Structures are given as C-alpha cells and as structure tokens.
Amino acid sequence: CREVRKQNSSEWCRFVRSSPDCRLEGGFLDYLDGVFCVFPPRLLPLAVTLYALWLLYLFIILGVTAEKFFCPNLSAISTNLKLSHNVAVFSLTRPLHGVTFLAFGNGAPDVFSAVVAFSDPRTAGLAIGAVFGAGVFVTTVVAGGIALVKPFTAASRPFLRDVIFYMVAVFLTFMVLYFGRITLGEALGYLGLYIFYVFAVVLCTWLHRRQRQEGLAPSGPWEPEVPADAEEQESTGTNSGDYGEEYRPLLPSPETSLHILTTALSPLDCRKWRRKPWYWRLFKVFRMPVELVLLLTVPVVDPDKEDLNWKRPLNCLHILTSPLLCILTLKSGTYALYQIHGVFPVWGLVILVGFVLAFITYITTSNEEPPKYHCMFAFLGFLASAMWINAAATELVNILRTLGIIFQLSNTVLGLTLLAWGNSVGDTFSDLTMARQGYPRMAFSACFGGIIFNILVGVGLGCLLQMSSSQPVVKLEPDSLLVWILAGALGLSLVFSFVSVPAQCFQLGKAYGICLILYYLAFLCVALLTEFRVIHLSTI
Numbered sequence: 001c002r003e004v005r006k007q008n009s010s011e012w013c014r015f016v017r018s019s020p021d022c023r024l025e026g027g028f029l030d031y032l033d034g035v036f037c038v039f040p041p042r043l044l045p046l047a048v049t050l051y052a053l054w055l056l057y058l059f060i061i062l063g064v065t066a067e068k069f070f071c072p073n074l075s076a077i078s079t080n081l082k083l084s085h086n087v088a089v090f091s092l093t094r095p096l097h098g099v100t101f102l103a104f105g106n107g108a109p110d111v112f113s114a115v116v117a118f119s120d121p122r123t124a125g126l127a128i129g130a131v132f133g134a135g136v137f138v139t140t141v142v143a144g145g146i147a148l149v150k151p152f153t154a155a156s157r158p159f160l161r162d163v164i165f166y167m168v169a170v171f172l173t174f175m176v177l178y179f180g181r182i183t184l185g186e187a188l189g190y191l192g193l194y195i196f197y198v199f200a201v202v203l204c205t206w207l208h209r210r211q212r213q214e215g216l217a218p219s220g221p222w223e224p225e226v227p228a229d230a231e232e233q234e235s236t237g238t239n240s241g242d243y244g245e246e247y248r249p250l251l252p253s254p255e256t257s258l259h260i261l262t263t264a265l266s267p268l269d270c271r272k273w274r275r276k277p278w279y280w281r282l283f284k285v286f287r288m289p290v291e292l293v294l295l296l297t298v299p300v301v302d303p304d305k306e307d308l309n310w311k312r313p314l315n316c317l318h319i320l321t322s323p324l325l326c327i328l329t330l331k332s333g334t335y336a337l338y339q340i341h342g343v344f345p346v347w348g349l350v351i352l353v354g355f356v357l358a359f360i361t362y363i364t365t366s367n368e369e370p371p372k373y374h375c376m377f378a379f380l381g382f383l384a385s386a387m388w389i390n391a392a393a394t395e396l397v398n399i400l401r402t403l404g405i406i407f408q409l410s411n412t413v414l415g416l417t418l419l420a421w422g423n424s425v426g427d428t429f430s431d432l433t434m435a436r437q438g439y440p441r442m443a444f445s446a447c448f449g450g451i452i453f454n455i456l457v458g459v460g461l462g463c464l465l466q467m468s469s470s471q472p473v474v475k476l477e478p479d480s481l482l483v484w485i486l487a488g489a490l491g492l493s494l495v496f497s498f499v500s501v502p503a504q505c506f507q508l509g510k511a512y513g514i515c516l517i518l519y520y521l522a523f524l525c526v527a528l529l530t531e532f533r534v535i536h537l538s539t540i
C-alpha cells in the first residue's frame with residue numbers, strides 16, 4: 001500500500017480500493033479511503049491537518065478515559081476484593097495493589113495500543129516502536145526531568161530490582177526479534193515473568209518491613225515515600241464537584257431524580273472553572289464532549305464517598321448504555337449488527353434487556369442509599385471504559401498507519417515518536433508534578449516500575465491473543481535497522497542508569513538529569529537519520 005504515493009494522483013483512489021494491503025483492520029473510519037478518495041489530491045494538506053487534529057483528540061480520549069473512569073473503577077474493584085485499605089494486611093497488599101491494579105490502570109492505553117497493533121502483522125512495528133520508544137522516553141526524559149526538578153536520593157533496592165527486571169524483559173524482546181518469531185511458551189513466559197515480578201515486589205516489601213519491625217532494617221532510603229491521605233485523595237479524586245463541607249447546604253433536602261441526573265451529567269464545575277487559568281479552560285472545552293459521552297456510558301464507583309458515588313437515575317441509565325456501548329464497540333459493531341434468526345438485531349435485544357433491568361433497578365432503589373449490589377457497577381464501568389480505550393486505540397493505530405503511508409514513514413518510527421509520546425504524556429506530567437510536590441523518589445520508581453508492566457503484558461498479551469491452535473506462533477520480523485537501534489538504545493540507557501546511579505551513591509542531581517535528556521536527544525537524531533536512510537548498512 002505504500003506504493004500509492006508513487007502512482008499518479010488520479011490513480012490514488014483506484015489503487016487504494018483495489019489493493020488488499022490497503023484495507024484497515026477494525027475501526028469505524030476508513031482513513032485511507034478518506035484521504036485518497038474523499039479529498040481531492042490538491043486538498044491533501046487539509047486532510048493531513050484534520051487527521052493530525054483527530055489524532056491529538058484520540059490521545060485526549062485515551063487519557064480522560066483512563067484517568068477519570070478506568071483507574072477509579074479499578075481502585076473500587078481492588079477495594080471490593082480486599083486488596084487495599086485493609087489495615088490488618090496493609091503492608092503486604094499496598095505493593096500488590098500498586099504493581100497490579102495501579103499499573104494496569106496507568107498502562108492501559110499503552111497495553112491496548114500494543115494489543116491492537118499486534119493484531120495485524122502490518123502494524124506490529126507500531127507496537128514494537130511504541131513499547132521500546134516509550135521505554136527510552138520514560139527512562140531518560142521523564143527520569144531526567146525528575147532529577148532536574150528536584151534532586152533526591154533514589155530508593156536503592158527497589159531501583160535495582162526494577163532495572164534488573166526491565167533489562168531481562170528487554171533482552172527477551174531482543175532475542176524474540178532476533179529469531180523473528182514468538183511462540184506460545186515465550187508469550188506465556190512474558191506474563192509469567194510479570195507475575196514473578198509482582199511476587200518479588202510483595203516479598204521484598206514484606207521482608208523489609210519485617211526487618212523494620214525487628215529493628216534490623218538497613219539505614220538509608222529503601223522505598224519511595226507515600227503521600228499523606230489528604231494529598232492522595234486530592235490527586236486521585238474523581239469528582240470535580242466535591243470541594244468540602246463549606247459548599248454543602250446547612251439544611252439538606254431530598255433532591256429530585258431529574259436534578260441528580262443533570263448534576264451528575266455536568267462535566268463542568270463553575271467554582272473550579274473560575275479559579276483555573278485560561279489554558280486550563282481551553283483544554284477543558286476540548287475535553288467536555290468526551291467527558292459528557294463517558295459520563296453517559298461509564299459508571300464510576302468511589303469507595304471514598306459516603307454514597308459510593310451512587311446516582312440512581314444515571315446508574316439506571318448506565319444499565320442500558322454501558323452494555324449497548326460494549327456491543328457496539330466490540331469488533332467495530334460487527335456483533336451488534338448481527339440479526340438473530342435473520343429477524344431481530346443483537347443491539348435491539350441488548351436495549352430491550354437493559355431497559356427491563358434499568359426499570360427494575362429504579363423502582364427497587366432510592367436516591368439516598370446505594371443498593372447492596374452497587375459494587376457490580378464498578379465491574380460494569382471497568383468493562384465499558386476498557387471498551388472505550390480499545391476503540392480509541394484501534395482508531396489511533398489505523399490513523400498512524402495512514403499517516404505512515406502518506407509520508408512514507410515506517411511503523412517503527414511512528415511508534416517510537418507519535419505513539420510513544422502520546423501514551424507517555426500523561427505519565428510525564430503526573431510524575432513531574434509528583435516530584436514538584438516533594439515525592440521525587442516515588443515518581444522515579446514509577447518510571448521504571450510502570451514500564452515493566454507495559455513491555456511484559458503488552459508484548460506477551462498482545463501476541464498471545466493473536467495465536468490460535470492452528471498457528472501458535474506470531475512472526476515479529478524487524479523491518480529495518482531502526483528496530484535494532486531502538487532496542488540497543490533502550491538497553492544502553494538501562495545499563496547507564498544501572499551503573500551510574502549506584503556509582504553516585506543513589507544521590508541523583510541535575511548532572512544525571514542533563515545526561516539522560518542529552519542521551520535521548522542523541523538517540524532521536526540517530527533514529528531519524530536512520531529512518532531517512534542517512535545512516536544505513538552498506539550492502540556487499
């Protein structure tokens with residue numbers, strides 16, 4: 001399909017529609033047909049501009065869904081499963097919560113993008129580029145930025161543990177790329193290694209805290225500091241309208257269902273709007289349509305609130321909209337359009353059953369008190385938000401492949417730049433903000449701990465889902481020298497940190513941060529020069 005730009009502009013549409021390689025897998029929009037058939041050749045710059053804006057908006061959709069809906073529901077599920085907020089086993093369950101549910105929530109856009117990209121051999125390079133590219137970006141730019149913002153003393157043993165596990169994961173991926181394939185055992189090995197990593201985190205935490213209780217723990221920093229409960233609630237709260245007791249009425253009166261529904265569906269809080277600067281307001285305007293649709297289709301359970309975020313009319317509406325969303329986004333609506341016995345569509349059946357269940361729930365509950373089964377809405381919200389992320393990731397991969405065909409760029413360079421930057425921008429801002437607030441060790445640990453989940457689960461699960469009983473092997477053949485440069489750059493950055501951080505006695509300052517950022521800039525220059533064949537292997 002990359003040969004389309006070599007054809008005469010009058011032949012672009014015919015070439016795209018007749019070439020099987022130009023058919024995009026999944027997704028709701030055919031971007032190739034749009035740019036080469038809907039837009040005339042002279043308006044190609046306009047089409048590219050619109051696609052670039054839509055690409056940015058897809059990243060906003062991914063970020064909002066993961067931050068406001070996916071992560072809160074994961075937290076609620078972990079609470080219902082007694083994996084956190086349990087004082088009796090707090091010292092053991094907190095790291096388990098951090099390396100499983102929290103990692104899954106933070107890495108959801110990366111993992112879903114990798115799974116979607118691995119689903120088509122033509123876009124597998126996007127997944128490899130994004131996984132490695134995000135790894136290089138986070139371990140250099142983000143880690144270096146933390147050291148520049150606030151010099152600190154790194155947590156020694158967690159840092160060494162995470163870097164060693166990450167280097168093993170990178171080495172495994174390097175070997176998979178060298179042999180050009182990944183087998184069922186190797187894909188399961190990725191997932192098994194992450195399970196072993198989780199076990200190591202929990203075991204090391206338990207041993208260290210037991211030593212502390214016995215007075216045998218070594219001196220010096222071992223684990224990242226934990227923010228106070230109030231600050232945690234402020235940073236992780238999901239309801240922008242909860243601002244404290246001073247805004248609550250002195251004489252509470254029962255609210256009507258209509259008032260509860262309109263208030264719950266409002267993505268904007270006027271008090272917060274007046275306090276924020278103009279750029280926050282501008283960004284909020286772009287986010288509001290996404291937040292409104294998400295509020296309509298994804299329930300959120302908040303265990304930190306007295307009413308668990310129970311909104312009776314809206315939650316009853318969710319019983320109808322969430323399953324409908326899931327069936328409409330599954331395989332891009334293919335299953336929703338299927339007709340039972342050729343008469344009744346599946347989406348109609350979902351609406352009918354959802355309406356009945358919503359009606360029963362409405363007449364058997366009250367506005368003031370959540371029902372005993374309200375925790376089930378967390379699972380429904382988790383599934384609905386996951387389907388949103390998967391749908392957005394599918395469109396993201398398809399539009400990146402289209403831009404690659406337009407500009408004659410490889411999937412690998414698109415993965416290590418646009419896809420990696422887009423998926424990492426949320427982690428970048430959150431980690432740097434955490435460092436400014438006085439928690440640099442926690443932010444630094446997140447740089448190395450979070451991306452372990454992305455590479456092990458992203459590659460392992462992404463390849464595992466593409467395997468079948470007839471073909472238990474997925475081919476991952478490197479398409480250019482750039483893949484090896486990318487893998488080597490990530491390995492070298494990890495070795496540099498593994499050697500230099502202990503050499504500085506884990507005292508990380510601005511010099512370390514500057515070196516990491518300069519390293520990333522040098523890597524990016526080499527990668528782009530390789531993509532444009534300024535750097536290439538000479539053939540004999």
